Amino acid sequence: MTEITHYSQVWSYRTTRGRLLLWGGWLALVALFVWCWQIMTERTIWAFVYDAPRQAADIGGRMVPPRWSYLNELWVPLWDTLNMATLGTLGGVIMAVPVAFLAARNTTPSALFLRPVALFIIVASRSINSLIWALLLVAIIGPGLLAGIVAIALRSIGFIGKLLYEAIEETDASQIEAIEATGASGAQVLSYGIVPQIMPAFWGITVFRWDINIRESAILGLVGAGGIGLKLEASLNTLAWSQVSVILLLILATVVLSEWVSARVRHAII
């Protein structure tokens, strides 16, 4: 019987090849970063950058103390902003539900033709931010709340549609089969087999999106779509920084409140 007296190998985290590959990968990333950095900063005026701390101190000095009396002018725009978010979410939900049913693999009427169309609608709506939608819509239907509402609705289609169609695809097939076994028609299967299963997910998604939409609707006014962003734009343009800080604090308070509400509602549902 031979006894093993020593091991020549020292344990290491990775094999030599793995280590080399890892270092190569990091090196490539660093090289890419440096290259991109050079292209990006080509047109940067460094004098402005070095000047930034002074500018920051200047702006900070003008922002405090906030002009609290300005708050009285903000309640109506805030109400408009909340309406924009809520009505926009409502419109988005109404449009997203049929799209989600067309996009889900188990409910789509034609996987070959309608499903890709629905998926394209979802991706297109998701990849364009609501501010860009608002920019377009203000040019088309004029400045005002309506442009903001439509922008929020169009942006919400993709978000709600994507999460909802994933929820539809994850439904329990045995429940649907049970409904089918009773001789239910297609619409009845949808109404009694699928809808009750996705309802909690649906409410959760809708409230979550409403919360996001409140954040987004606060800034849509920057491009002319009404609400509190319009006041922000006006204050920025007149360099009234003490009003800007009031508006930002109000937006922050609203966002925190809506996040709390949405967390509570989602907690109650799920």
Place this chain on the structure above:
Amino acid sequence: MSAPDYPTTWRRPPQIIRDRRWRIAFQIGIVVYLILAIGSVEVNWARVYTGLERGQRFVLGFLQPDFDTRWRDISRGLIESLTMTLTSTVVGVAISIPIGIGAARNIAPRWIYYICRGIIAVSRALQEVIIAIFFVAMFGFGTFAGFLTLSFATIGFIAKLLADDIEEIDEAQAEAVRATGASWGQLLNYAVQPQVMPRLIGLSLYRLDINFRESAVIGIVGAGGIGATLNTAIDRYEYDSAGAILLIIIAIVMVAEYSSSYLRKFLQ
């Protein structure tokens, strides 16, 4: 034959609010709110009607995009956006790793934990566009302000998710490494890092995708990139160029989404 005294029809049980009176009150409340809200929306229908012609031109521009006329502007905007996206993601992730470690309750001392969570909360509370306005005011127009904005927004996103992930690691592995007499740095490297690395890479790729989308937006307030080009195109009423830019954005986002989901599957 007498009527049965049990219900013969089935009604769906209510899903959220069980009390009938509350349900009715809730529904009336919704209707009242909707009437008030829709009433407060002023719509100038004459303006909408004249705008429809523009809308038609925009749809036509989307169907027949014009890539050529403004190609120099578009390509410059795209290069700015892409480089801004990559550099800001790299810098943002590099900064958010120490902050994320500091914000994990199970490996950081309490006072560091509160500081790091505070940084995360500040970064998450503010919209990218609002941050961009401030950075443009401080650092001047152009990509550098956009780069700083996206890096700042990345910190809140990555650091929070990384910290939550570190808090959820398998304690048994950390315990095993600690039992060998490992120092804090060795604990991080051998117990925490292997458990969170795949998710961190996935999150970074996801953030790369988000940063590209956001880079298209912050250009509107002067932070450079494709958003600035898009804003100019819409201001000039060149809807065919705007359509081309939007199609490019959609295409890049689609490619990024598919390749990042493929990469994440490959890495895990």
